[in-house]
Amino acid sequence: MDLRNIAIIAHVDHGKTTLVDELLKQSGAFRANQAVAERAMDSNDLERERGITILAKATSVEWHGHRINIVDTPGHADFGGEVERILSMVDGVVLLVDAAEGPMPQTKFVTSKALALGLRPIVVLNKVDKPDAEPDRALDECFDLFVALGADEDQLDFPHMYASGRSGWADAEMDGPRKNLDALFQLIINHVPAPKQLAKQNDDFRMLATTLGNDPFVGRILTGRVESGRLKVGQTIQALSRVGQKIEQFRVTKIQAFRGLGQQDIDEAIAGDIVSLAGMTKATVSDTLCALAVEEPLEAQPIDPPTITVTFGINDSPLAGREGKKVQSRVIRERLMKEAESNVAIKVTDTPGGEAFEVAGRGELQMGVLIENMRREGFELSISRPQVLMREENGQRMEPIEEVTIDVDDDYSGEAVAYALWNLEERGRMFLGPQAKIYQGMIIGEHSRDNDLEVNPLKGKKLTNVRASGTDDAVRLTPHINFSLEEAIAYINDDELVEVTPESIRLRKRYLDPHERKRMSKQN
Missing domain, CATH: 2.40.30.10 (Translation factors)
Structure with a gap:
């Protein structure tokens, strides 16, 4: 049977996994009566919840006497360790681009890896049926991106298709019949070479x-x-x-x-x-x-070095051990070492004292996914603020950079909105609601000024002997801020930690006692 190996690469949420679902359906990979979940390739719980691909996964379809091995790759640079290894297994790539958004920063990252390996791309302009789709502009931006990334002439002469993954069609022309994905299957067979192996x-x-x-x-x-x-x-x-x-x-x-x-x-x-x-x-x-006769190993694809480091420590807060079962440093170390074994983009080193571990990785999202998996497994952790990793190049100290695209509605751009500022509360914003468990040194809100404010949220209302029902003020709380794991890690300062348990995410000071905090700040 004729064989093709391809990877599908794209920016986060450009419809990659949905397109793979349709390729599977139309190739007959599912039985007629088989119930198939949406985004079938996203098998990990976190992938389904967040709607992103974290782990690279392979599948295989048969189409008119051809077998096509398809690899669904993560679209985020934080999971680049997965992308770099997986691309070495394929002979061509399908680059999926949202026709409205065009190539995005993460598209640039994954595409650069594919072009560097000499893979010839097929560009699929997805979601062309959206009201704000501009496929011609998106196609021009793809060409400009390839030129900027140093693509050769063969790679610049790329074929393209217009598609809607959700509706299950792809055509060579914008006004095509829009029936199925046969045209994309045929293009893969014609454009991607058979494995030279x-x-x-x-x-x-x-x-x-x-x-x-x-x-x-x-x-x-x-x-x-x-x-x-x-x-x-x-x-x-x-x-x-x-x-x-x-x-x-x-x-x-x-x-x-x-x-x-x-x-x-x-x-x-x-x-x-x-x-x-x-x-x-x-x-x-x-x-x-x-084989036993072989003496020379195959060359492994180099992995980009880590860009940040985070300290994973034992949870030593007053609430430690109440919500999770795995709290010992030995168990935390074993879990981190197991992760580093399967994920080559992560490096784990011990710290003096043995109760904390430095974990180097590609970004906050990658760290957040690891921490979230560990808390679901029953771990309790204290997480430090991420530190950027520097490296020496040609005698100069270099730091990693990120590209970001921010879309801002016209109503909210320019000068600050007066109504929002007027509504800001006098002291600041709260991070937790009533009845939440708290302890000394825990961060419960953001002060409206640039200094820390020690408060006592346990102080109750003083009662008098007689109170008329109409004179007592009703307590109305402004809704508090709920941090996600990644937001909490990005928010804290150097003297703060994130306490992570199976049920809670809390912000706290590294030193809980206020007197000890003052003493340590003077020493530093």
């Missing part, structure tokens, strides 16, 4: 591990593309590190290929296939799985 089926087996998973029955599972040779279940192979050091020798207990949304056991994998292998105990991401 197909010519190496008689060489020794070699495969670069790109993602790591765990199965309760077979243990560790590594996924990647077979670069050369063949592999059968029961065959003994070895794992080599990036520098060629032998890690282990093991017998392959299972080979799985992607079929639709699931994986299917197969007896043999050949060059060009994207498969998952089981049987190893030590091998991990970026290692080479190969």
Whole structure:
């Protein structure tokens, strides 16, 4: 069967996962009576809740005698470690661009990685049926983006299509029939080359591990593309590190290929296939799985260095241990080390004292996802303010930069809105409502001035002997601010922490006692 390996890349929320859903449906990957959830490729709970792709995932469809392996990649630079590894498994990319918004900052990040690998893009202008769609402008901006990223002539001569992923159609012309995605399937077959690895089926087996998973029955599972040779279940192979050091020798207990949304056991994998292998105990991401005769490892795609670092510490607040079960530093360390093993974009180092750990990563969203997963697993944590990581280049100290696009309604641009300012309360804004558990040193609101204000929110109303019903003022509270995890991490100062438990997110001072705070501020 003719084979194609492609990745679909896009900015967050440009309709990538929805388009993959339609490709699966129209290729017959689902039974006629099968109930399929919206955004079927987003299997992680956080992905479904936030509507974004966090983990790269592969699927496979069959269309008119061709098998197309499709990789759905994250659209955010914070998950770039996933993107960089996954793109090394494919031979072409479909770049999905919102016809109204055009290429966005995250589009630039992922596209630069694809172009650097020499992949030829197909541009799909999605959501062209939106009232504010401007497909011609979006197409021109895509061309300008490719030029700015140093695309070669072949990459600049890219084909494009107009589509609506939600409605399930794609056409070469704006006024096409708008029936189905057949035109996109055909363009993928014609434009994306077959894997060059197909010519190496008689060489020794070699495969670069790109993602790591765990199965309760077979243990560790590594996924990647077979670069050369063949592999059968029961065959003994070895794992080599990036520098060629032998890690282990093991017998392959299972080979799985992607079929639709699931994986299917197969007896043999050949060059060009994207498969998952089981049987190893030590091998991990970026290692080479190969025949015993092979001595040279495959070159692993370099991963961009971390840009921020966050300190994960034990929760030492007065409310520690009430909502979560996993509070010991040893358990926190084991969980972070396990994360770093499967996510090569994260680096974990111990701090003096052993009760806190420095976690370096790509951004606040990546850190927020890790912390959210840990709190759902029952962990309690104290999280520090993110610190930007500098690095030396050509003798100069460099810091990471971010591009951001901000859309502001005309009604709210320019001078500050007088009504909003007039409504600001005298003292500031509250972060919690009545009946919330509090303790000394906890941050309960934002002072309207630039200094900290010590307050006592437990002070009750003094009662008199006689009170007429009409003279007592009713207490009416302004709705308080609810921080998300990422907002809380971005909000705190250097002398503050975020307390994270399975049920709560609290802001607190690093030193709870006000006298100790004053003493430490003088020392610093």
